[in-house]
Amino acid sequence: MTRLQLSLFSPTKPLWWLGIVLSLAVALGLHTVATRSVESEARARFHNQARNTQFNINASIKAYTDVLRAAASYFQAGGEVTRETFHRYVQGLDLEHNYPAIDNINFAEYYTDAQRPAAEARQRQLTDNLYPSYRLHPEGKRPEYAVLTLIEPLEGFGDRYGLDIAARPGVAGALFAARDQGALSSSGQPIPLRSAPSHVGMAMRIPIYRNSMPITTIEERRLACIGSVGLGFSVPRLVDAALGEMPVRTVRVSLRDSSSIGKPPAQLFDSQPNMPRADSDHFVTELPVQFHGRTWHAQFSVPKRALYSSFDQFLPALAGSMGFGASVLIYALFITLASSRRRAVKLARAMTRELRDSQARLQLSHHRLRRLAAHADHIKEEERKRIAREIHDDLGQNLLALRIEADILATRTEKTHPRLHARARATLHQIDNTIRSVRQIINDLRPNVLDLGLSAAVEWQIAQFRLRSGIKCEFIEDAVADHGVDDHCATAFFRVLQESLSNIHQHASATMVRVELQQMHGMLRMTISDNGIGINTASRHKAGSFGLVGIEERISLLGGNCSINSLPHGGTTVSIAVPVGYRVAPADDMRLSA
Structure with a gap:
């Protein structure tokens, strides 16, 4: 061996270079683990925030659907709906504050080409000066019409008065299909919005039928249908409202409609349209949004560092440094112990x-x-x-x-x-x-029954258990079982009973349960036993299972003892005992010394 090799591997000299290498390996491992842990926690937090936004979008769509159904009920409640009454109804909804994404609510009258002259004559006879002069547009003859005759708010939408929305083939198909089926419909085709021309809008409609006519078959529904109530809303405003509760403002949300077969997904919304696509430095998650038979895909993306706190960014370096320092110290200790x-x-x-x-x-x-x-x-x-x-x-x-x-x-x-x-x-x-x-x-x-004493609470809980599970349950108590028992102890015993009965119902497959409550020699005792399949030892100590651990801890905090005995297919017995009058020390002086 060379002189350098003898120097490096000399048994009489400490191998400091080996300690440095091991310490660097430990530091690298801890740095990697901390980085992955921070990233995993941030990803889970971001996914939960995205789920909350998805829920808010779905809730807003449901709220707007409820507004539409309420308007339909208003039309079908009976009586004549005039321009003035419709104006007051929509004004009472206060769309600007309660439903900010809604652009307008309208009513479209249905009639055939043969009924067109009479329908136009009715509109021209209205002289309340609330609406402009009636003119059907686009012009031309069609077999059926769906003409907007009531619009609120009217400001900015006066030219829509007299618009035949069934002139567009895709919209007409959805309208008349909904009329024949008696269901709410949406064509899924974007509509222009006057309040925000750059926004993508969506419309929903629901048919209105005469109350005095049957609507069992398709033909009956066609004859009974007088029109439909609809509303248009802004998709960007809908999503912006849902994003209001998102704590991170740099989240990018894009909404696509992928329901059209054979067509590329239609882009409905993008909160940051000029930004490049998300890369590996971003968290990305995609969640579905249901819109009346159509599936929208909401993609959420955010730079990873936007979700990292200052401590999160510092943690990997701190873990690596501490790992390196600790490893060097341990190695130095080992060398010291080995040397003398x-x-x-x-x-x-x-x-x-x-x-x-x-x-x-x-x-x-x-x-x-x-x-x-x-x-x-x-x-x-x-x-x-x-x-x-x-x-x-x-x-x-x-x-x-x-x-x-x-x-x-x-x-x-x-x-x-x-x-x-x-x-x-x-x-x-x-x-x-x-x-x-x-x-x-x-x-x-x-349960309020706890205020009546432990015995009453146990008896009530057992009655609830019988009702919920159908399992026979026997309760045995002595006359002074809950005498002198304070509220803290009674609550602990009640929670232990709750957890035990829940475990029996879910896992024991038992047909008989026996609960005993007695007070003897200053000790309050309760025993819960069943004839079920017992507790497997591996299941009892399974990671993430805290039910039995919680029972033992509750009783230990009261200065008592707990025993859980079980045999395979031999049932399980949970016995707890607590000294009556035991008081837990207050937590005012709980300052741990350094």
């Missing part, structure tokens, strides 16, 4: 003392963390109680008042307005469903 037995023994003693101190601090920290967890659990239960009370006192009362009003409306319209009565009854039914949902939410947050 005396120094190794001395260092070992020092490390032992330091380890004991660290263990003592760790135990103290663990104890304080457990107290803090107990305090946090108490705060969570108090917050659930507060939220449940506010929902009951505020939302519950509002729903009750709303139900009374709806019931009065249903009663008063029972004989005079059958259709309005049916709508009122449907609304009343929906309010009742909402009230039941609110009650269920309140019970899920914190």
Whole structure:
């Protein structure tokens, strides 16, 4: 071997170069892991924000569809709809503030070529001076017409009065198909918008039929149809409104309509049309948006660095530096230990003392963390109680008042307005469903029955379990089971019972459950047993499964003990015991020493 090789691999000299190489490898690995972790978290956050925007777009489309259906109901409620009443109806919607993407709402009258002279004569006889002179356009004879006769707001749309929207073949096909099917329609073809000529607009229409005529068959619907109510809205304004809640302003959103078979996707919207396409330095996700039988594809892209905080950008370098420093220190320690037995023994003693101190601090920290967890659990239960009370006192009362009003409306319209009565009854039914949902939410947050004591709460929960699962459940308690039990302990026992019954319902395949609650020698005990398939050991310690761990932790925080015994196909028994009157120490002094 050469002198250089002997110097590098000498057993009497420390191999510092090897330590540097290992430290660099560790630093590179930690840097890579931190970079991927930051990128993964940012990607997940961006995907969630994109999902929220997708939900907002779908919700806005549904809201505009509801506006259209409400307008159709207004026409079919009975009575004559004049220009003045239609103007007041649309004005009451306050489109500018409530539905900013809507351009206008209109009514198109349907008639055949044979009915055209009479229809034009009716329009020319109107002398309220609200609309300009009537003129059918585009001119020409067609078998059927769909002429705009009511438009709101009229300002900026006066020249649309008398427009035959069925003159365009694609629009006519969608209109008359919707008339024959009695369904809402959209041709999917962009329409011009007066309020924003550069924007892509979309239209939706719903047919209106005479109330006195049957509409069972296609021919009956054609004879009964008097026209359709429609609205046009701006796709850019719709998307901009949905993007308002996106915290990152540099997100680029493009919306394409890919529903036309054999045609390239139509570009409906692009928030940054002059920017180049997204590359590998961008997060990109594409989500579908449903628009009445058509599928739009919303593509979201954002530069990765726009989602990184200052700490995120600094974290990989910090992890690499700390990994390098820690590796060098560990290697130096190894060399030091290997070089001298005396120094190794001395260092070992020092490390032992330091380890004991660290263990003592760790135990103290663990104890304080457990107290803090107990305090946090108490705060969570108090917050659930507060939220449940506010929902009951505020939302519950509002729903009750709303139900009374709806019931009065249903009663008063029972004989005079059958259709309005049916709508009122449907609304009343929906309010009742909402009230039941609110009650269920309140019970899920914190059942009021807990205020009556632990025994009453356990009995109520068991009754709910029987009703929900159909599993036979037996409850045994002694006369003083919940005597002296404070609210904190009662809540913990109730949550343990909730989790255990939920596990039995979902996983145990049991046919019989037995719950025992008793107080003896200052200890409150509860046992939940079933005759199900038992708990597999691997399943019990599966990563991401915290149900049983949560039970054990709740009881431990109360100074009690918990045992879970199970045999394959032999059922499971959960036993918990807590000293009555145990108080969790307050969390005011929970400051961990450095």
